[in-house]
Amino acid sequence: MSNQKKRNFQIEAFKHRVVVDPKYAEKTWSVLEHAIHEIYNHNASGLSFEELYRNAYNMVLHKFGEKLYSGLVTTMTAHLKEISKSIEAAQGGLFLEELNRKWNDHNKALQMIRDILMYMDRTYIPNAHKTPVHELGLNLWRDNVIHSSKIQSRLLSMLLELVHKERTGEVIDRGLMRNIIKMLMDLGSSVYQEDFEKPFLEVSAEFYMGESQKFIECCDCGDYLKKAEIRLNEEIERVTHYLDVKSEVKITNVVEKEMIASHMMRLVHMENSGLVNMLLDDKYEDLGRMYNLFRRVPNGLSTIRDVMTSHLREIGKQLVTDAEKLKDPVEFVQRLLDEKDKYDNIISQAFCNDKMFQNALNSSFEYFINLNNRSPEFISLFVDDKLRKGLKGVGEEEVEIILDKVMMLFRYLQEKDVFEKYYKQHLAKRLLSGKTVSDEAERSLIVKLKTECGYQFTSKLEGMFTDMKTSQDTMQGFYASHLELTDGPTLVVQVLTTGSWPTQPSITCNLPAEMSALCEKFRSYYLGTHTGRRLSWQTNMGTADIKATFGKGQKHELNVSTYQMCVLMLFNNADRLSYKEIEQATGIPTSDLKRCLQSMACVKGKNVLRKEPMSKDIGEEDALFVNDKFTSKFYKVKIGTVVAQKETEPEKLETRQRVEEDRKPQIEAAIVRIMKSRRVLDHNNIIAEVTKQLQSRFLANPTEIKKRIESLIERDFLERDNNDRKLYRYLA
Amino acid sequence: MPPRASKRKSVPPNSSTVTSSDGRSVSNKAKTKGMEKIDRLFNTYANSSLGMIDPEGIEALCADLGVDYTDVRILMLAWKLKSEKQGYFTREEWQTGLKALGVDSLSKLKKALPELEKEVEKPSNYEDFYTYAFRYCLTEEKQKSVDIESICELLNLVLGVQFRPQVDSLVEYLKIQNDYKVINADQWINFLRFCKEISFPDLRNYDANQAWPLILDNFVEWMREKQS
Numbered sequence: 013m014s015n016q017k018k019r020n021f022q023i024e025a026f027k028h029r030v031v032v033d034p035k036y037a038e039k040t041w042s043v044l045e046h047a048i049h050e051i052y053n054h055n056a057s058g059l060s061f062e063e064l065y066r067n068a069y070n071m072v073l074h075k076f077g078e079k080l081y082s083g084l085v086t087t088m089t090a091h092l093k094e095i096s097k098s099i100e101a102a103q104g105g106l107f108l109e110e111l112n113r114k115w116n117d118h119n120k121a122l123q124m125i126r127d128i129l130m131y132m133d134r135t136y137i138p139n140a141h142k143t144p145v146h147e148l149g150l151n152l153w154r155d156n157v158i159h160s161s162k163i164q165s166r167l168l169s170m171l172l173e174l175v176h177k178e179r180t181g182e183v184i185d186r187g188l189m190r191n192i193i194k195m196l197m198d199l200g201s202s203v204y205q206e207d208f209e210k211p212f213l214e215v216s217a218e219f220y221m222g223e224s225q226k227f228i229e230c231c232d233c234g235d236y237l238k239k240a241e242i243r244l245n246e247e248i249e250r251v252t253h254y255l256d257v258k259s260e261v262k263i264t265n266v267v268e269k270e271m272i273a274s275h276m277m278r279l280v281h282m283e284n285s286g287l288v289n290m291l292l293d294d295k296y297e298d299l300g301r302m303y304n305l306f307r308r309v310p311n312g313l314s315t316i317r318d319v320m321t322s323h324l325r326e327i328g329k330q331l332v333t334d335a336e337k338l339k340d341p342v343e344f345v346q347r348l349l350d351e352k353d354k355y356d357n358i359i360s361q362a363f364c365n366d367k368m369f370q371n372a373l374n375s376s377f378e379y380f381i382n383l384n385n386r387s388p389e390f391i392s393l394f395v396d397d398k399l400r401k402g403l404k405g406v407g408e409e410e411v412e413i414i415l416d417k418v419m420m421l422f423r424y425l426q427e428k429d430v431f432e433k434y435y436k437q438h439l440a441k442r443l444l445s446g447k448t449v450s451d452e453a454e455r456s457l458i459v460k461l462k463t464e465c466g467y468q469f470t471s472k473l474e475g476m477f478t479d480m481k482t483s484q485d486t487m488q489g490f491y492a493s494h495l496e497l498t499d500g501p502t503l504v505v506q507v508l509t510t511g512s513w514p515t516q517p518s519i520t521c522n523l524p525a526e527m528s529a530l531c532e533k534f535r536s537y538y539l540g541t542h543t544g545r546r547l548s549w550q551t552n553m554g555t556a557d558i559k560a561t562f563g564k565g566q567k568h569e570l571n572v573s574t575y576q577m578c579v580l581m582l583f584n585n586a587d588r589l590s591y592k593e594i595e596q597a598t599g600i601p602t603s604d605l606k607r608c609l610q611s612m613a614c615v616k617g618k619n620v621l622r623k624e625p626m627s628k629d630i631g632e633e634d635a636l637f638v639n640d641k642f643t644s645k646f647y648k649v650k651i652g653t654v655v656a657q658k659e660t661e662p663e664k665l666e667t668r669q670r671v672e673e674d675r676k677p678q679i680e681a682a683i684v685r686i687m688k689s690r691r692v693l694d695h696n697n698i699i700a701e702v703t704k705q706l707q708s709r710f711l712a713n714p715t716e717i718k719k720r721i722e723s724l725i726e727r728d729f730l731e732r733d734n735n736d737r738k739l740y741r742y743l744a
Numbered sequence: 745m746p747p748r749a750s751k752r753k754s755v756p757p758n759s760s761t762v763t764s765s766d767g768r769s770v771s772n773k774a775k776t777k778g779m780e781k782i783d784r785l786f787n788t789y790a791n792s793s794l795g796m797i798d799p800e801g802i803e804a805l806c807a808d809l810g811v812d813y814t815d816v817r818i819l820m821l822a823w824k825l826k827s828e829k830q831g832y833f834t835r836e837e838w839q840t841g842l843k844a845l846g847v848d849s850l851s852k853l854k855k856a857l858p859e860l861e862k863e864v865e866k867p868s869n870y871e872d873f874y875t876y877a878f879r880y881c882l883t884e885e886k887q888k889s890v891d892i893e894s895i896c897e898l899l900n901l902v903l904g905v906q907f908r909p910q911v912d913s914l915v916e917y918l919k920i921q922n923d924y925k926v927i928n929a930d931q932w933i934n935f936l937r938f939c940k941e942i943s944f945p946d947l948r949n950y951d952a953n954q955a956w957p958l959i960l961d962n963f964v965e966w967m968r969e970k971q972s
Contacts, residue, residue, distance in 0.1 A: 695955035718958050725930045726888065732930065737937065738955050 037076045040067045041083050047128065048084070051121045052091045061128065069131045077136030084129065088149065092118070092156035100162045108170055111163075112191050115153070122149035154199045158207065167192075171208060172215050178250070179219065190254035197256055209259055213266055216247075220270035228275050232285035234298040240271040241301055264308070273309040280319050287319050291358065299362035313368065321372045327351070328380030332387065341386075341658055345394035349417050352377065378424045386664070388431035391421055393658065395457065396438040403449050411453050419460050426711040429678075430671050432469060437514045439473060443480055444506060444553055465708060475512035483507045490537050503530050507538065508550070518552040521574075522599045524581035551575065552604065560620065563640020570620065571650045575600050575608045580620070583638050591634045606630040611651060617644060618651045675710060679720045682706055687730060687742040694738045779839065781848040786838045797833040809854050816901045817857050820864045823876045830880050871936065877902045878932045889926035892918050899935065907939040917963045924959055931957045945971070 047064050050056055071080045095114045102110035126133060126145040133145050143151065157163060171192065174184045196204040223243065227236050244267050251260040272279075279302075280287045290298050306312030331337060331351070337344055355373050363369045381387050395418055403411050425431055442448045455477070462470040483506045490505075491497065523531065535547055554574035558581075561567050572580065578598045582589055589597075595605055609630050613623040622639040623630070659667065682705045687693060693701075698721065699714050706712045721740065724730045733739035789801035797805070806813045825841030827833055833841075845860065847853045864873045877898055881890045890898070896915045903911050914935065918924075924931075934957050942950050947968065952961045 696953060699953075714953075715958065715961075718961070722930065722957055726928045732955065740955065 037071060037074070037079055040071050040076070041079060043067050044071075044080070044128070045083060045087055048087050048091070048121075048125060051124050052117070054117070056121075056124060064128045065130070068129050072132045072136050077132055077140065080129070080132055081136065081140075081142060084125070084145070085148070085152070088125075088152050089156060092152055096157045096160045096163060099157065100160075107166065108188055108192060111157075111167065112188060112195075114157075115191075115195050118149070118153055122146060125149070150199055154203060158196075158199065158203070164207065168207060168211055172212060175212065175250075176215075176219065179246070186253050193254050193256070204256060209256070209262070212259075213262055216263060217266050217270055220267055221274075224271045224275055227271075228278060233279050233282040233287075234285055234290070234295065234301075236275075236279060237298065237301045237305060240267070240305060243267055243271060244305070268305075268308045272305050272312065276306070276309065276312065276315055280315055287316060288323050291320060291323060291355075294354065294358065296358065296361040299358060303363050303366075313366070317368055317372045320369070321376050324355070324373065324376040325379055328376060329383055332380055332384035338384075338386070338390075341390035341393040342397045344390050345421070348377075348381070348421060352417070352420070374424070377421075378426075381421065381424045382426045385427070385430075385668075388425055388427050389434045389659065389664075389667075391418065391425070392431055392434035392438050394418065395435070396442065399449055399453055399457075400442060400447050401449060403453055408452075411450070412456065415453065415457050415460060418457075419464065422461075423464065427671075428465065428469075429674065429709045430668075433514070433667060433671055433674075436473065436476075439476060440514050443476060445555060472512045475509060479508050479512065480506060486538065489541075490534060493537065494533065497530070497533070501526055501530065503527075503534060505534055505538075507547070516550065516552060518550060519599065519601065520549045521551045521578055522597065523549075523551070523574075524578060526581075527577075551578075562620075562638070562642050566643060567647070568620075568642075568644060569648045571648060572612075573608065573651075575604060576612060576651060579605075579608060579612070583621075587637060589636050591630060591632055591636070594636065609636065613639075618649065620649075620651070675712075675716070676720060678706060678709070679712060679717055680724060683717070683720060683724060684729060684742075687740065691742050692733070692739055694736075695740070696738075698740060778843075778848050782839055782842045783835075785842070785848070785850065786833075786835055790835070794832075796835060797838065799831040802831060802833070808850055809857070811857070814901070816905075817861060819877060819880070819901065820860050820873065821857075822880060823864065823873050824860060827880070830883050871933075874902060874936050875929070875933060878929055889928040890932075891926050892924070895927045895932070903936070903939060907944075910939045910944050913945070913967060914963060917966050921959075921962065921966070923962060927959075931959055934960060 044064060044067055047059050050059055068080060071077065095118070099107065099110050099114055122145070126149070129145050136142070137144055142148075158167065171189070174189060178184045193204070193208065196208050220243070224240075227239050231239065244264060247263045247267055248260060251257065251263060255263075287299075287302065289295075290302070302316065303313070306316055328351070331344075331347060337347065352373075359365060359369045359373065398414060398418075403414065406414075422428070422431065439454075442454075448454055458470050458473055458477075461473075486507060487504060490503075497503075522528075531549065538547060539545065551574045556572050556574055556577035558570045558572060558577060559567065560570050560580070570580070575598070578600065579594055582594060582597055586593075591609070594609070595602070598605070600608065606629075609621070609623070610628075611618060613619055613621040613630075613636060614628055619639050620642050622637045624635045624637070625631075627634075679702060682702045683698065686698065686701050686705070699717055702717050703712045703714075721730065725732065725740075728743055730740050731743055733741055786797065789797045789805050791798040791801060802818070803813055806815070806818060811817055821841070822830075822833075824845060825833055825837045827837050827841075842848060842853070845853070845856045847856050863869060878890065881894055881898060882888070896918055899911050899915055918927075938956070938960055945967070947964055950956070950964050952964065
């Protein structure tokens with residue numbers, strides 16, 4: 013037995029011939045058909061799931077899937093047609109409710125049916141490439157109910173009517189809407205879009221077109237925007253409550269287009285309530301609303317920005333060209349700062365600090381500040397005023413804030429070198445008269461200027477401070493080594509390094525004997541320790557304190573300029589002096605002398621001198637006397653303060669000329685620098701490069717640059733190329 | 745006509761050519777003889793104490809040539825002679841120049857003048873002549889510019905024939921403008937370029953943003969204002 017071959021067991025396929033009873037399929041199907049009926053008739057409880065499942069399973073197994081499937085289609089279709097009729101029959105508002113109810117029923121039925129037919133779903137259907145049961149159920153619903161001629165349009169118009177009702181303020185059944193819409197969504201996005209969304213958007217567009225037209229006729233801009241915002245929010249809310257989330261952007265686009273984009277220009281330019289009015293009245297809320305709404309539409313923000321820019325430029329232009337406002341430079345600059353503050357606030361409160369608007373603000377300011385070529389002078393005068401008295405008692409932090417604001421205006425200036433010139437002049441006056449409120453504030457500003465413009469800008473200014481300090485030390489040394497002088501008049505000398513200080517060429521006047529002796533002593537002392545230097549007295553810049561006793565015994569201390577001192581001291585030796593005598597004795601230049609006498613003889617409260625005749629002007633034949641009747645409620649009387657003032661026309665011209673002269677070497681230096689490194693360069697590029705290099709100081713004029721180039725050619729620094737006339741060549 | 749001088753120069757001075765009885769070579773003799781004539785001509789006009797032809801001498805020369813003292817051909821002659829100082833010809837300049845012209849007598853010189861004109865007008869020479877004309881006016885040491893009056897005359901003289909309308913307008917402008925009291929070499933050379941390159945009188949192709957001297961920018965502006 014063991015030799016026998018092992019027989020492999022083979023399990024053979026079941027070759028049992030299945031006798032298919034043709035009637036078997038019929039029978040089985042009718043069971044299922046009946047079940048479907050029952051399900052649709054809400055009688056499913058009496059059915060056995062297991063039995064039905066088995067039946068369906070068997071049908072498929074015995075190759076009756078086709079029959080099962082087509083039977084399903086037919087049965088379901090028939091039922092749906094029934095359902096359709098009942099829905100159609102519903103009246104008015106009940107239509108949607110009926111539809112909703114039937115839809116729920118259908119879904120439940122479909123679920124059960126699918127469970128029963130699960131085997132077919134998994135085997136026959138994929139093989140035969142048929143639509144799965146669930147999907148089939150939806151499609152049949154769609155085709156037989158939703159797209160039935162009597163239901164389709166009625167459904168849509170009901171939905172749209174409800175939306176319209178809600179828009180006009182009525183309350184609607186949102187839950188019902190949600191269900192119906194969800195039904196459409198379940199049926200496929202194309203159903204939702206074609207059967208609802210598209211018409212919805214069209215109708216909404218019409219609605220909002222009408223709305224916006226109505227509002228714009230009767231509302232002002234702020235109110236209109238409020239209404240638009242409300243509508244927009246409403247639509248967004250609508251979507252969250254009962255529409256497909258993807259519809260949000262579409263419906264908001266409609267609202268934005270109809271309510272905002274179409275009327276953008278009209279809103280912005282609306283008289284008495286448009287953008288400009290909002291800006292003028294600081295209507296932050298309205299502006300913020302406008303910003304938020306307009307940012308949603310193309311060109312919305314740029315429209316706001318453009319209108320704001322042109323408005324700002326207009327205001328700015330008026331401000332800088334209004335002769336009235338230009339009378340007081342400090343006022344003028346304050347107004348500029350106020351305007352800037354105002355717009356900074358608007359941008360931060362209403363425009364979300366949007367950079368685009370900040371840039372528009374900056375470019376506008378830069379535009380109009382430079383329209384007035386006195387702006388650099390005025391800003392310097394403003395600073396002068398602040399450093400002289402405006403910042404008295406102000407805390408350190410606040411000082412910094414004010415100086416930073418000034419720096420910001422400074423940055424807008426194109427002619428920074430003009431500012432530098434005036435600043436130097438004003439600083440000199442402040443330092444020399446000892447009239448600066450806070451040394452720290454002065455230095456802080458210098459540091460800011462240095463950071464902005466570089467070391468060159470401020471090196472001379474710093475030199476001025478150094479001179480003041482050094483002079484103090486020098487005076488101490490002088491008096492320490494000349495103890496015998498402590499009883500006489502006190503001399504305070506500021507030794508100024510030429511070049512650091514603004515040049516004021518002047519002829520030294522004749523000092524009274526007491527002073528000139530003292531000055532000589534100082535000169536020899538100073539030159540003793542600093543050989544090789546030359547001192548020249550700037551008598552046009554000094555001050556003096558004099559004790560005076562008048563006719564009735566009134567004693568006063570007079571604070572006067574050096575010139576005025578020279579004049580007054582003459583009256584120690586004479587009761588009456590003619591103009592000519594004074595002129596001769598003092599050697600003061602004519603215009604200065606006249607001004608000096610005027611300030612002492614013609615100004616109420618300061619008239620320590622009396623003039624005959626009593627006219628306002630000083631004539632060459634006038635005679636002067638001490639005013640014995642002089643009174644003042646103050647013991648100390650200030651007569652000659654050297655305060656920085658707005659320049660007169662001729663002075664202004666002179667300063668401008670000096671600035672132009674100073675620019676020439678700077679331009680030439682730039683040209684030489686550029687040509688030295690490039691060797692050969694064409695005309696347009698030189699102009700561009702030079703302008704760029706000098707930008708931080710002033711705006712170079714192309715004609716001036718050309719002149720300088722020609723001058724350099726003449727002096728053999730550059731030459732023109734022989735062949736290409738556009739080129740310049742550097743001559744080493 | 746190539747100057748005969750160079751031909752002579754190519755013969756070495758003491759070559760083994762035919763020698764005459766006194767030992768000098770024929771060519772040398774010929775050369776010296778030619779030079780003698782030139783020298784003699786020079787002496788006719790030269791100021792003996794100075795050793796060169798001075799303005800008076802030039803005036804006399806002009807009279808003999810039948811040419812006006814202020815004629816442009818005299819300037820051309822100066823150019824040919826490479827004369828350095830205005831109003832004066834040195835012996836060397838005279839010798840070199842006349843040799844270059846291939847003349848050794850007054851009549852030959854007179855005949856050579858039209859050819860000289862043609863030579864100057866050749867494009868390759870013209871700019872050189874033009875620049876020379878300016879330099880010739882720099883009479884002082886270290887002088888770099890020429891006054892407006894003289895420039896106007898010079899323009900007439902040098903450019904007047906070829907560019908009459910431009911010269912007329914330019915001269916009119918130069919006389920009434922106040923920006924410049926003198927003209928420098930750079931501006932001078934650009935006048936020529938202007939005449940050559942810019943269409944006149946419409947000035948269509950003039951671009952002020954290019955590297956033209958400012959004086960020409962101003963001139964063009966003035967012209968355009970006049971025309972409108």
